[in-house]
Amino acid sequence: MMGEPKLKLSADVGGTFTDVVLEHGARRWTGKVLTTPSSPEEGVLRGVSEILARAEKAISDVDIFIHGTTLATNAIIERRGAKVALIVTDGFRDVLEIGTESRYDQYELALVRPKPLVERPLRFAVRERMDARGGVRLALNEADVLDVARQLKAEKVESVAIAFMHAYANSAHELAAANLLRSEMADLYITLSSEVCPEVREFERTSTAATNAYVQPLMDGYLARMQDKLNAMGFRGALCLMTSGGGLTSVETARKFPVRLVESGPAGGAVFAAQIAAQLGERKVLAFDMGGTTAKVSLIEDFRSETARVFEVDRAARFLKGSGLPVRIPVIEMVEIGAGGGSLARLDSLKRVTVGPESASSVPGPVCYNGGGSDPAVTDADVALGLIDPASFAGGTIKLYPDLAKAALKKVIGDPLGLEAEMAAYAVYEMVCENMASAARVHAVERGAVASSHTVIAFGGAAPLHVARVAEKIGADRVIVPPNAGVGSAVGFLAAPISYEMVKTKYMRLEGFDAAAATELLRGMSRDIRAWVDPAAQGEPVVERRVAFMRYVGQGHEIAVELPVRDLLATDTPALRARYEADYEKLFRRSIPAAAIEIMAWSVDVSTVSKLPEQVQDVDQHSVAAPGESIRIFDGRAGKAIDVSRYRREKLAVGARLSGPAIIAEEETSTFVTESFDAWIDGLGAIVMERKGMMA
Known part of the structure; x- marks a missing residue:
């Protein structure tokens, strides 16, 4: 039965920007405002008010408001x-x-x-x-x-x-x-x-x-204030929080277990990238999310993100497992580094250019914001190179001052190294791209994958400016910048399922399998989860998944083995062994015949059905894009300023084709097409970049 589409609102509070998206059927409105660190709800509500005014809607019209935030992570x-x-x-x-x-x-x-x-x-x-x-x-x-x-x-x-x-x-x-x-x-x-x-x-x-x-x-305190202010504004819909595992939960659960929100923003980005991958038929994707404070890299295979049960916060060593604070929660598998538009650049004791993890945040912000900042950030380098139009940054809501950026870069980076401001900016640009390329390589290797064989999907306010250079460094030949990339995580929130996963330990050996005890445990977990999920689903169908975490006796870690969603029987023992050994062989190419197996923990996950969008028809015909505005940018490899075309994304028709170097500007971000790539607009409206010589 088809009815009026729901009016959906989402907000992603980052360290620098708060992204807001409003969706009604096929129509979508997007916006960015600076995050207000002292009271994050103020920035959220300002962004909400602005976007509702543009859409000529009232807060009382909103059916569901989905919220994600890095507040917990940043506090840690x-x-x-x-x-x-x-x-x-x-x-x-x-x-x-x-x-x-x-x-x-x-x-x-x-x-x-x-x-x-x-x-x-x-x-x-x-x-x-x-x-x-x-x-x-x-x-x-x-x-x-x-x-x-x-x-x-x-x-x-x-x-x-x-x-x-x-x-x-x-x-x-x-x-x-x-x-x-x-x-x-x-x-x-x-x-x-x-x-x-x-x-x-x-x-x-x-x-x-x-x-x-x-x-x-x-x-x-933050969620209580947010809820009270929304109610005072007249909000009567459902308020949900994005969790680190890629699903939505209630405000009550989020207030009790805020640790589950530590990666809520990046999880929304992974959902967004999986949706885009499905629409474009990309089965091997490296999702690259670069915002104002951090950059995140995750792998998406067959339109699904990899998940994990443990995540490390505040790593002392950027790429080394075991150097952070472990939190055992359901989470989308990714690597996160302090490399965003607001990440600060400086020289270390050996006079090497370093970037991050410290950030200018939204207050005082990069030097070019003219908010009182004195240390140059990545955004200052982008502005000094000419990659960002100072007049239209963040849709024209934030005026930028290139001269301030250049002066800071020359003072902090250029003068000690004998470089002009532009070359200092290029050094910062190169270093942050290398940091992100290194993160992509390490993450891919840890997952047993090759980064260069994946299509890179870029989103977040800063990613499109850097993704082509990152792709060059990791050897990737295909890059996609989807529509609304600048607010990708907030768009991803709108596609996330309502879900909750619970894991509990109850030890038993497989040869002494207690089917009645296992069934009682799984039933209780399912009942507790459905008490919230079923009402929140508002009539939408839900699916339940049950898992046993099993290992050979004496091993240190378990693998997840799918269970049937029914009462377990003593006669299930041979089938459970067969499933475990099959899954073990997929991971390690062999199993250990007749070895004793133990079950360490059990998991139940209940969620609404998450439907992947249909694949969009590819473009058969390409046409040369109409000439764009000619601007000058600094080419660090050539060591001089060069002329390039700057196009407006909304004026590029489907099938329009152009050659790098070029810049494609839009309200939320800008895409830098390097000299190595050709680009065109596909049927989804995404910018597709491919290595020169590869396009037909």
Whole structure:
């Protein structure tokens, strides 16, 4: 039954810009405003008001508002979270620093690790003990908990994480400790490891609980203010939050488990790239998202993003696993580096040009914003090279000052190296592109893929300016810049399914498979998830997926094995072994016959049906694009200024073809077509770049 299409609104709060998208059927309006770091909801609501006015709609007309934010991530990286405490089982006070006792760089003598979110004086141990089966070995000492409560009051702690040994198997002691704390401190935020991460692996579970506690007061306050102000404006629709796993969840869940939002913006970008890949029939894609603060790279195979169960925040070493704070949540697999338009450029002690991870953010912003910034950023380099039109940046809402950018580049980079401002700008441009190319190579290798064999899909406000050069560096021959690339993550939010995934540990050997216990666990998880997902779906069909995380006995990591969505039977054991061995062989080319298998954890995911768009017909005929405006840009490889054509994207018809070097400008971003590429507009309206000599 076809009815009136829903009016959908989305907002992606980044470190520099807040992107807003309004969609009604086939019509779409987009906008960008500067993020307001002190009160992010102000920037969001300003962007919402502006876009609704342009569309001649009212906030009361909006059926669903989808929101994603990097606020939680930035709070962790910049250490702007709450004053937080940790309560653990006696004897485990230092688990956050001991970690797994591994070294991410075996031969680095001066190894630097991220500073724990909870200082040692605020880590408390209480007497209690559960065993791995959930049996009580030592009852909770309530006097210890009450003593901790008195110390929390004295220290004015805002939030606390409770992570007891084996709480995933039996949460009774954590719940009892939480009730005691609430009786003494009614306003205290409390995170239980048995709720936020009910899985084995003590360090990851404790780290996830501590991270959730660290950002909860900030995120809870922000989302509460956002909800109140939207209601005051007359909003009556559904408000959903984008999660790191690529699905939508409720405000209530997001306020309780804000750790699930740490990669919400990038997850929206991955959904956007998968949709574009499906429309263009691109089965091997490297998604490249570069905004104002960070750049993200992820792989999309057969129109699906890869997912993972653990993510590291605030890595001490940019590309080294194990150097960050682990959070065990469902997340889209990606690598993220501090390389955005606002990333600051400087010289290190050896007079090498470095870029990021520090950012100018939206306040004060790059020097060319004239907001008080003094250190040059990547955007300053782009402006100094002539790649950005100062008069039409961000749709003309932000005026840029090229002379200020050049002066800062010459002072910080050029003068110490004996370079003019333009060549200093080119050095910054080259370095940030190399950083992103390195991230793409590393991520592809870690996933067993070859970066050069993938089509690059670029989105985010800064990506189209740099993607062609990144593609040159990694050897990719095909690049796509889709429509609305500048606000890609916010567009992706609109296509994300309403979903929630829950993972719980319940250990059992396959040869002693307890079908009744497994069925009871999976049923309970499904019931808890559907209590929110079914009403939120508003009649849309939902699908359920069940997974067992299995491994050979004694191995360190598991693989996900699909389960039937029904009651499990004892006779399912041979089929489960066969599925596990088939999946194991896909990953490692062999299995171990007759080896014992154990199940470590179980997962249930319920979501609305996410439909991929139909493939768009390719363009058969190409025509030479009408000449664009002639402008001068600085060509670093030639060491001089050259004349290139600048085209307006909206004036390029489907099939219009042009040759690099050239610039294609639009409201949200600009695309730089380097000398190595030809480009044309395809049936979707995307800019497609291919290496010269490859086009028919």
